[in-house]
Amino acid sequence: MGRAFVSVEGIARRFPSTHGGPPQTVFENVWFGIEEGEFVCLIGHSGCGKTTILNILAGLDRASEGAVVVAGREIDGPSLDRAVIFQSHALLPWLTAGENIAFAVRSRHPGWSRAQVAEECQRWIDLVGLSAAAGKKPAQLSGGMKQRVGIARALSVQPKILLMDEPFSALDALTRGMLQDEVNRIVAETKLTAFMITHDVDEAILLADRILLMTNGPNAKIAEVVVNTLPRPRTRHDVHHLPGYAELRNHILDFLVDRSKRLAETMPSGWDPRRIPEVRPAVPA
Amino acid sequence: MRAARPLASLTLSALLLALFIGIWQLSSLTSGAGDAVVDPEYAALVGAAAASGGQTPFPSPLQVGARILEHLTDPFYVRGTNDQGIGVQLAYSLGRVLTGYGIAALVAIPLGFVIGMSPLLYGALNPFIQVLRPISPLAWMPLALYTIKDSAVSSIFVIFICSIWPMLINTAFGVASVRREWLNVARTLECSTWRTAFRVILPAAAPTIMTGTRISIGIAWLVIVAAEMLVGGTGIGYFVWNQWNNLSLADILTAILVIGLVGMVLDQLLAMATRAVSYQE
Numbered sequence A: 001m002g003r004a005f006v007s008v009e010g011i012a013r014r015f016p017s018t019h020g021g022p023p024q025t026v027f028e029n030v031w032f033g034i035e036e037g038e039f040v041c042l043i044g045h046s047g048c049g050k051t052t053i054l055n056i057l058a059g060l061d062r063a064s065e066g067a068v069v070v071a072g073r074e075i076d077g078p079s080l081d082r083a084v085i086f087q088s089h090a091l092l093p094w095l096t097a098g099e100n101i102a103f104a105v106r107s108r109h110p111g112w113s114r115a116q117v118a119e120e121c122q123r124w125i126d127l128v129g130l131s132a133a134a135g136k137k138p139a140q141l142s143g144g145m146k147q148r149v150g151i152a153r154a155l156s157v158q159p160k161i162l163l164m165d166e167p168f169s170a171l172d173a174l175t176r177g178m179l180q181d182e183v184n185r186i187v188a189e190t191k192l193t194a195f196m197i198t199h200d201v202d203e204a205i206l207l208a209d210r211i212l213l214m215t216n217g218p219n220a221k222i223a224e225v226v227v228n229t230l231p232r233p234r235t236r237h238d239v240h241h242l243p244g245y246a247e248l249r250n251h252i253l254d255f256l257v258d259r260s261k262r263l264a265e266t267m268p269s270g271w272d273p274r275r276i277p278e279v280r281p282a283v284p285a
Numbered sequence B: 001m002r003a004a005r006p007l008a009s010l011t012l013s014a015l016l017l018a019l020f021i022g023i024w025q026l027s028s029l030t031s032g033a034g035d036a037v038v039d040p041e042y043a044a045l046v047g048a049a050a051a052s053g054g055q056t057p058f059p060s061p062l063q064v065g066a067r068i069l070e071h072l073t074d075p076f077y078v079r080g081t082n083d084q085g086i087g088v089q090l091a092y093s094l095g096r097v098l099t100g101y102g103i104a105a106l107v108a109i110p111l112g113f114v115i116g117m118s119p120l121l122y123g124a125l126n127p128f129i130q131v132l133r134p135i136s137p138l139a140w141m142p143l144a145l146y147t148i149k150d151s152a153v154s155s156i157f158v159i160f161i162c163s164i165w166p167m168l169i170n171t172a173f174g175v176a177s178v179r180r181e182w183l184n185v186a187r188t189l190e191c192s193t194w195r196t197a198f199r200v201i202l203p204a205a206a207p208t209i210m211t212g213t214r215i216s217i218g219i220a221w222l223v224i225v226a227a228e229m230l231v232g233g234t235g236i237g238y239f240v241w242n243q244w245n246n247l248s249l250a251d252i253l254t255a256i257l258v259i260g261l262v263g264m265v266l267d268q269l270l271a272m273a274t275r276a277v278s279y280q281e
């Protein structure tokens, strides 16, 4: 088996203990891959280390052990090829929505003229439906609008990989649904490779090709990979009518409610962190 | 606090001012009659002749008003070194303050930036800053006069030393407390150190930095009056001291009013600048 496009190879992250004890291991020996153009979701309870994994993929944090290899090269810090949509949107509050996007566009194309940058920004503003808000500061925008700007900013650098840390968790259900559809559409159109953290099971089923299930921390493990066999294109309106949807959803919920805690204590014998078992709950046995 | 109607506040301000001036005028009229009563200590200080002179030593508002008018009609006269218009003296003081303060800003803001970006430097320099900051700027004066040997430059140095701390501390603090997520945005966009510094850290820390510059100008304007009283020669502080020697309380009161007004203008200018760089999160 060749290396995946994004290959996470035995990473661990330890934080120094607060009072001189041994270092706290958030997770260790984590292996998984993401194929080019694939959409992978990571689900797990709060505090298990999801953000830490995403930050390591982004290059914002460093693994204590192991490596992340993208397109055959070990990553060493952040890159324009790996865009991040932050949970807290992280817009620069002194810039307008349009200027926030322009800041990103200019980072990707330092040689571009003012007009070129403006034209490219406009394209992204239109794409995420921000035309009326482009001249406003983030403080004047609703949560959903802010996250739209965050999405446009991330996409406007034309990354190869899109990393999302619970991007919609702070939004109301209606806005969340609209943005999920939009991200789904854009990622499919641009054939982006995407990695998203969520604790919304329906969101994961709608968006992901594969769903990684992470046990509770400390010493969290990716216990299982759920392959989403539901046919694409999927939309919010029809996904829950697809055959197999209920089985898929129940399997993930069972994990979150019960197995994530039990597995954190003892993994089944024969479980190998380098060959995480794949399950296909939506395929009839 | 509920916002008061501006017109009502303004009317009340005017009434209070009128009341204050009225009481002052009244009391100067009544005490003018009994000028035989002289505080012996005061007499010793200003000389018996002046203390028990033909008129009350403390001027009435009308006298002060007349004096202010005189100063306003001819603020820039120069009749010898000890007799220059209040405008000329103010210009000297403002020149010193702006020079010392300007140099302090040029040093404090870049230095504060570097300190704020480096936790190592922050820790290393913090003890020095904490010791130097509470020193009264006037305590530096003898040292400055001894080493610089020029009273004007010494005053500028004293302004420099007193205005550097708030700017240095605020800049370092503002830079050090830039939100991690904004820095992460710059990192994921592969911004260079310079671009991060000028496009992310500087605007993020600007309100804190400007608050420091506003505190500094206030301190500098307080200190210049005292410094000029000490070294003499020129400036509004010297003007006050000189009028004290001339026993011209009307001139002193004029100067006090002018010092207050100029200080307020300086403060308001920087408050405006602070508002201009403020942002809402």
Ligand SMILES: Nc1ncnc2c1ncn2[C@@H]1O[C@H](COP(=O)(O)OP(=O)(O)O)[C@@H](O)[C@H]1O
Residues within 6 Å of the ligand: A015, A016, A026, A044, A045, A046, A047, A048, A049, A050, A051, A052, A053, A217
């Ligand atoms: N800078 C840090 N220092 C010490 N511990 C940390 C730090 N960052 C995260 N952790 C710990 O790592 C664990 C995982 O955190 P995180 O990745 O944010 O979890 P999640 O995103 O899954 O909620 C938490 O228990 C947290 O306390």
Ligand SMILES: [Mg+2]
Residues within 6 Å of the ligand: A050, A051, A052
């Ligand atoms: Mg998290």
